[in-house]
Amino acid sequence: MSNSEEQERNSDGLSPAQRLEPPNSRLINAGIVTIHDMETLRACVAYENANQQRVRILRQLKQQADEIRSQD
Template identity: 85%
Template sequence: MSDSSNLSVESDGLTPEQRLEPPNTRLINAGIATIHDMETLRACVAYENANQGRVQILRRLEQRASEIRSQDD
């Protein structure tokens, strides 16, 4: 198994695509809210940058990163 596949799926089994491509924003927000580690968050940012580049989603991911960092303190 390659390292990239390990980075793309969190323990709950959701890929960045599954988190960021639902049909409505409430599901996208829920997908982002359930990110609990920086590894998964980075994979989601990379996916968003490579595929959609939606500023609102990237800002929400940035906000979630700040929340994760503050929990680690």
């Protein structure tokens, strides 16, 4: 993957709040599965821990982290 492709994937413009606070669970799921880098994932985990601490969301973030690690 070229550097420009990686930057595009890493900078989709969504903040952790936008990923984790949409009005329905399908959008939350979509926000999580479209995380492709550990930096964004860590920011989302930190946001969730600082705010709502939802176990289901944290579990999904962990699964996404495992997926990202398996691709490296």
